[in-house]
Amino acid sequence: MQKGFFATLINIAFVVISANSFASKQTIQPLNQSTSDLVVTQKVAASASSGEAIYNKTCIACHGVNGKGVSPSFPDFTQPGGMLTQPYNVLLYNTIHGIGSMPPKGGYPSLSDKDMKNALDYIMLHFPPGSTPAVGGTPELQQIKQEIAFLTQKVAKLEAAQGISAQTPSNSNVNASPSVAQGKHIYQKNCSGCHGANGKGVVASAPDFTNKGGVLSQPRGTLFHNIKLGMGSMPAKGGNPSLSDSELKAVLDYIESTFPSGHGNINTKNKKGNAPNNQITNTQQPSTAETAYFWPNPDITGLLTGGASAGYSTQMKRGSFDILDFNPLFLFRYKDFLFMQSSVDFSLDNDANTIVGLNTLNLNLFLNNNMILGVGEYDTPIGYFVQNLSPSWINLLPTAPVGFDADEAAPQSQLGSQLRGGFNLGPTIKANYIGFAANAPRAFGDSTTGIIDHLSTDPFINNFGHYIGGGRIGILPYPDFEIGMSGAIGKMVLLDTNTNDVLDGDGHYITYGADFSFKWSHWDLRAEVIQQKITSLDADSFPQSASWKAWYVQAAYFITAIKLQPVVRWSGYTAAVSEQSLHQVALGLDYWIAPSIAIQAAYEINTGEAAMGNNKNPLLIQLVFGF
Numbered sequence: 030m031q032k033g034f035f036a037t038l039i040n041i042a043f044v045v046i047s048a049n050s051f052a053s054k055q056t057i058q059p060l061n062q063s064t065s066d067l068v069v070t071q072k073v074a075a076s077a078s079s080g081e082a083i084y085n086k087t088c089i090a091c092h093g094v095n096g097k098g099v100s101p102s103f104p105d106f107t108q109p110g111g112m113l114t115q116p117y118n119v120l121l122y123n124t125i126h127g128i129g130s131m132p133p134k135g136g137y138p139s140l141s142d143k144d145m146k147n148a149l150d151y152i153m154l155h156f157p158p159g160s161t162p163a164v165g166g167t168p169e170l171q172q173i174k175q176e177i178a179f180l181t182q183k184v185a186k187l188e189a190a191q192g193i194s195a196q197t198p199s200n201s202n203v204n205a206s207p208s209v210a211q212g213k214h215i216y217q218k219n220c221s222g223c224h225g226a227n228g229k230g231v232v233a234s235a236p237d238f239t240n241k242g243g244v245l246s247q248p249r250g251t252l253f254h255n256i257k258l259g260m261g262s263m264p265a266k267g268g269n270p271s272l273s274d275s276e277l278k279a280v281l282d283y284i285e286s287t288f289p290s291g292h293g294n295i296n297t298k299n300k301k302g303n304a305p306n307n308q309i310t311n312t313q314q315p316s317t318a319e320t321a322y323f324w325p326n327p328d329i330t331g332l333l334t335g336g337a338s339a340g341y342s343t344q345m346k347r348g349s350f351d352i353l354d355f356n357p358l359f360l361f362r363y364k365d366f367l368f369m370q371s372s373v374d375f376s377l378d379n380d381a382n383t384i385v386g387l388n389t390l391n392l393n394l395f396l397n398n399n400m401i402l403g404v405g406e407y408d409t410p411i412g413y414f415v416q417n418l419s420p421s422w423i424n425l426l427p428t429a430p431v432g433f434d435a436d437e438a439a440p441q442s443q444l445g446s447q448l449r450g451g452f453n454l455g456p457t458i459k460a461n462y463i464g465f466a467a468n469a470p471r472a473f474g475d476s477t478t479g480i481i482d483h484l485s486t487d488p489f490i491n492n493f494g495h496y497i498g499g500g501r502i503g504i505l506p507y508p509d510f511e512i513g514m515s516g517a518i519g520k521m522v523l524l525d526t527n528t529n530d531v532l533d534g535d536g537h538y539i540t541y542g543a544d545f546s547f548k549w550s551h552w553d554l555r556a557e558v559i560q561q562k563i564t565s566l567d568a569d570s571f572p573q574s575a576s577w578k579a580w581y582v583q584a585a586y587f588i589t590a591i592k593l594q595p596v597v598r599w600s601g602y603t604a605a606v607s608e609q610s611l612h613q614v615a616l617g618l619d620y621w622i623a624p625s626i627a628i629q630a631a632y633e634i635n636t637g638e639a640a641m642g643n644n645k646n647p648l649l650i651q652l653v654f655g656f
Contacts (some may be wrong), residue, residue: 036582049075080151080472085227094217094226094420096156106156121149127288212283213277218268231332235563237365238288253281258457265508331361335372336420338653340427352427352651353377356388356420368393389442400450407447408565409440410463410501411515413544422653425585425596426617426631432579432602436483437581439559440540443467444488459505469495469519470538472563472575473526479570481605482526484561484577493534495520509548516541523568533568553585575605612639626656
């Protein structure tokens with residue numbers, strides 16, 4: 030959704046509070062006229078219900094579930110005396126025709142004028158400005174606020190009397206308990222990034238809270254236990270160890286009250302109290318807008334995430350602004366059935382040309398709660414660093430450990446199919462697994478020297494009839510402690526570096542690795558070793574085998590008071606060509622501006638062959654942003 034649509038919607042919401050004459054004369058009747066109250070209330074509620082669907086599909090990414098905006102560039106719907114104090118007709122006109130940087134109808138011309146009005150009505154009811162009373166408010170203003178609250182409560186009572194479950198869970202928080210209100214705030218800050226504002230999940234491993242008979246149908250004690258200790262890919266306490274048990278219970282209160290399991294079932298009885306002849310269970314969000322918009326199917330949701338970095342490096346008294354990288358990650362899903370992931374990398378070469386590379390692209394089917402079947406190009410499951418830690422704001426240092434870059438000891442990506450998931454081994458012990466089959470890698474050698482230069486696991490489409498198979502299993506005795514083992518075997522080909530001719534089409538390939546990660550208090554400890562080998566080569570002038578091995582040990586400590594995180598990493602790389610081997614000690618310091626924004630500085634002490642340039646000690650400084 031473009032910025033303009035949200036700016037207009039913002040202008041819309043404050044009307045209820047500031048357009049005194051319009052509200053009192055045309056919209057809200059005196060409280061003692063009960064018949065008029067019901068008619069107006071039902072009309073406004075119906076309009077707002079349709080507007081909620083539009084808001085949730087188009088506006089929430091920028092304006093947030095609480096209407097306060099996700100950045101200073103988006104106005105706060107709830108701010109007393111803000112933009113929404115403009116007259117209703119002005120707000121509606123701007124919504125339909127556009128204003129400033131906002132195009133007409135927020136850039137979606139298929140939306141009708143009534144759709145725009147419904148979105149405005151939803152914002153007016155759901156984000157009443159002055160939830161903190163404005164200083165100097167007039168008596169008329171306070172009366173309008175009281176009338177809105179009264180009518181909203183009456184709608185809830187009428188729906189309850191008719192056996193209708195509310196379809197706008199966010200509206201149900203008018204009289205929410207302190208626990209639910211606190212839980213909502215914690216959910217928005219810590220949980221919505223994976224589970225989404227609507228509880229349907231925005232990442233493959235996040236369950237749909239609204240599924241009937243789904244995860245929320247489990248006993249409350251089990252749910253609390255999993256939130257506290259973690260489950261599957263979700264870390265303990267959602268990755269925020271500072272949360273107390275009472276705060277976790279508040280989050281659970283909010284989730285259970287806002288996303289009741291099976292919450293899409295509006296009615297199961299007709300007016301006479303009998304079950305209808307044709308019961309249709311609609312577990313999807315109803316499409317209440319009068320015209321189709323966005324996706325051809327409202328069951329499709331998407332998310333843009335990723336990271337970027339820019340900075341400066343210097344070595345041997347020479348420096349340059351040479352760090353620049355943008356790596357967007359596109360995530361799309363259809364219900365709880367299919368999930369698509371694709372990542373692209375943008376960077377510059379030495380001649381200022383833009384380099385664009387497809388890092389991953391895979392489609393995944395959810396087979397059950399413990400298993401996903403995927404096909405396409407994906408980060409290698411061999412080891413842990415490449416598939417989980419490579420973004421610099423997660424890695425904590427500007428560079429990868431030596432030996433973990435492309436064409437070195439650690440496989441990078443593969444083209445094939447994989448089966449992955451997780452399961453419980455006991456009350457606290459959990460496990461995750463990945464099994465895969467992929468096109469074979471390629472080794473490259475120089476036939477004039479007889480040297481095998483490097484091994485590549487790029488996603489080659491031509492596999493020369495060879496495949497590899499393997500996987501990884503991780504055991505978590507505790508939520509923040511994981512031990513992993515991985516490996517793969519298969520066939521590969523040896524190609525000439527100069528001509529790309531096949532020198533040996535029947536070599537053997539094997540790789541294996543072990544990894545360890547542990548987070549305790551403010552400590553973050555990691556270690557990993559990985560090795561690739563090729564054997565049984567039958568090519569003239571070449572050795573029969575070659576190997577590449579890399580390892581690293583890393584420790585980081587977060588100083589909460591000053592938001593600094595010192596990092597130390599010791600890593601080593603032993604290559605098939607000895608001149609390429611290298612050992613390194615990296616000393617880093619990160620200053621965290623926000624949970625995914627940091628200024629990183631690192632000094633790398635390298636010990637290697639001078640002829641290969643492996644003995645230079647660079648200083649790197651960069652700003653990283655994960656979004």
